[in-house]
Amino acid sequence: MQRWQGKVALVTGASAGIGRAIAERLAREGLKVAALARRQDRLDALRDALPPERREDFLPLCADLRQEDQILAAFAAVRERWGGVDVLVNNAGLGRKSPLATGSTDDWREMLEVNVLARHSVTALL
Numbered sequence: 001m002q003r004w005q006g007k008v009a010l011v012t013g014a015s016a017g018i019g020r021a022i023a024e025r026l027a028r029e030g031l032k033v034a035a036l037a038r039r040q041d042r043l044d045a046l047r048d049a050l051p052p053e054r055r056e057d058f059l060p061l062c063a064d065l066r067q068e069d070q071i072l073a074a075f076a077a078v079r080e081r082w083g084g085v086d087v088l089v090n091n092a093g094l095g096r097k098s099p100l101a102t103g104s105t106d107d108w109r110e111m112l113e114v115n116v117l118a119r120h121s122v123t124a125l126l
Contacts, residue, residue: 008082010074012065012118013060013092015042022089024050032057032088034078038064063091065118066110090123 009026013019015037023035033056034041038048043060050058061077063070079087093115098107 007086009087019091
């Protein structure tokens, strides 16, 4: 991990589960971390759980990845603060128990927006 110290990582889905664990570990290992998620309070709690010397290099960014303008604003904030992104952990995703043939169109639209379109938009900005 030494070769990544000081590099910038952007982690989507960073407020819970695997995304939170990855964002926390990268921050503790010395990377600058931009953590994206929909719940600002959870991102702030993650930042506050870090050792004080790592908090300055942790940027909690509230963003709904279904909203392209929010993705663009998050990347602009990272560029302004650190110049760009070196590592992308495109972790955000969701699933609904909704059968394709009989399930809710809204459920499928949401899954496609987060799991496919948002991943494309985030990756395209690198």
